[in-house]
Amino acid sequence: MKCTSWIACIVFASALTAAPGDVPSAKPAVPAGMVAIPAGAFAPLFRAASDPKEIPVAAFLLDAHPVTNGDYLEFVRANPKWCRSQVKRLFADAQYLTAWAGDLELGRVHSNAPVTQVSWFAARAFAVWKGKRLPTLAEWEYAGGATSTRTNGIDPELDRRIRAWYSMPSPSVLPPVGREPANVHGVHDLHGLIWEWVEDFSTSMVTGDARGDTGLDRQLFCGTGADGAKDRGDYAAFMRYGFRSSLKASYTVHNLGFRCARSLDPEDS
Amino acid sequence: MNPGTMMAGSVHWRLRSLIALAMASALACAALAADQPPCCNKEIAPAAPLSDRSLYQLESSWTNDAGGAVRLGSLRGRPQVVSMFFASCQFTCPVLVNDMKRIESALPENLRTNIGFVLVTFDAERDTPGALAAFRKLHGLPANWTLLRAGPADILELSALLGVKYKKDVRGQFAHSNVITVLDAGGEIAVQIPGLNRDPAEAVRAIRAAFQRTTAFAPSSTIN
Numbered sequence: 200m201k202c203t204s205w206i207a208c209i210v211f212a213s214a215l216t217a218a219p220g221d222v223p224s225a226k227p228a229v230p231a232g233m234v235a236i237p238a239g240a241f242a243p244l245f246r247a248a249s250d251p252k253e254i255p256v257a258a259f260l261l262d263a264h265p266v267t268n269g270d271y272l273e274f275v276r277a278n279p280k281w282c283r284s285q286v287k288r289l290f291a292d293a294q295y296l297t298a299w300a301g302d303l304e305l306g307r308v309h310s311n312a313p314v315t316q317v318s319w320f321a322a323r324a325f326a327v328w329k330g331k332r333l334p335t336l337a338e339w340e341y342a343g344g345a346t347s348t349r350t351n352g353i354d355p356e357l358d359r360r361i362r363a364w365y366s367m368p369s370p371s372v373l374p375p376v377g378r379e380p381a382n383v384h385g386v387h388d389l390h391g392l393i394w395e396w397v398e399d400f401s402t403s404m405v406t407g408d409a410r411g412d413t414g415l416d417r418q419l420f421c422g423t424g425a426d427g428a429k430d431r432g433d434y435a436a437f438m439r440y441g442f443r444s445s446l447k448a449s450y451t452v453h454n455l456g457f458r459c460a461r462s463l464d465p466e467d468s
Numbered sequence: 469m470n471p472g473t474m475m476a477g478s479v480h481w482r483l484r485s486l487i488a489l490a491m492a493s494a495l496a497c498a499a500l501a502a503d504q505p506p507c508c509n510k511e512i513a514p515a516a517p518l519s520d521r522s523l524y525q526l527e528s529s530w531t532n533d534a535g536g537a538v539r540l541g542s543l544r545g546r547p548q549v550v551s552m553f554f555a556s557c558q559f560t561c562p563v564l565v566n567d568m569k570r571i572e573s574a575l576p577e578n579l580r581t582n583i584g585f586v587l588v589t590f591d592a593e594r595d596t597p598g599a600l601a602a603f604r605k606l607h608g609l610p611a612n613w614t615l616l617r618a619g620p621a622d623i624l625e626l627s628a629l630l631g632v633k634y635k636k637d638v639r640g641q642f643a644h645s646n647v648i649t650v651l652d653a654g655g656e657i658a659v660q661i662p663g664l665n666r667d668p669a670e671a672v673r674a675i676r677a678a679f680q681r682t683t684a685f686a687p688s689s690t691i692n
Binding site for chain 1: 520521523525621625629631633637
């Protein structure tokens, strides 16, 4: 079943990228390591009463796995300004890549484990270097709403697994990516391994403490925040939104990594 | 060929050379103008290398309300009072601009003539140079105010450094936090003042302090 939906996704993605009069052999293939996520709709956790309940998400490409230490090492080799010893504090805090043995040495971290301790600026720089970008929050949540059998909706079993993951500290040495089965789109490790950067992480809870803020989302995270939320039972989503809103772009966290996305329409990239 | 024709020929050649030289100079000036600081931005500090904390390390390309290409680094050399806005903002942005004007008025003259004000739009799509120019006219912003736009990814990047959060809604309006940032002459954040209708005194203090640091390197110091 997974195989046929993979084929369906590729055909769908190809159909979207073909223009009238195209020679069939000129259709762009899905890049290695990425999967095509079909268009759909995503119900944001928080929204103002006047906002629509669902946001359309255009079809897009998403990395099947988080970016690994091995991937990131290639990037740093090609872009020395992103070496641990050379990076500017403005763009990454003092914990940047401290789990690595050296500027260009992984040491005890697995090459195939997700890279963490990278800031939003660093993640974006990697994505640009690869000709990609970070996924938007809507894209990530939409893809992350899919389980191994369903494209959306709360799966109580998945929710239980995620909560179990949240209840334990992350291992000091992260395991390789791809050990858990993929979801129905063919994407691995959206849950249960690391937190992940998204392009517009800062839109989680736009309203801050300052009275001068204009925010559509006036609810605070605790207590009254739940009243305006799509699903008060989706504890995992609350955790993600809360975590994202605690981040600043230069922060690095030992269990925060990322994966890349790419628009299907090249003009949108 | 008679001497008259030869003379006319050589004059013609010289004229052509002169025109070519003038055109080349004009082109060179235009190219340089892209990196020229905005109006009135004579440097008051020597061009020391940018520090690790300078926002002017960003390499993004910006456009001002005259349609000119601007690098953020061209703002260096004097403190800048920076905020983010969008031209069709009806409620808080006019208050924010007014707060910045109050800071400007509160400064003594020798400081006022040596700083700049910068407004960066969230609205990559609708705030074209023309829209920004209309905004400048509407609010009577003088030449030492710089209005900037860029692509969405570059705006997001700068906002991340300024700590400004914003979100576009379905109607194309932006919900956003309000922060006025004072950058020193080297582009480092000197102070950030969140919220609206704030007393300009804090910003004035920060600008004064930023000047003390700057003029410590300048040969003549008449800033008090």
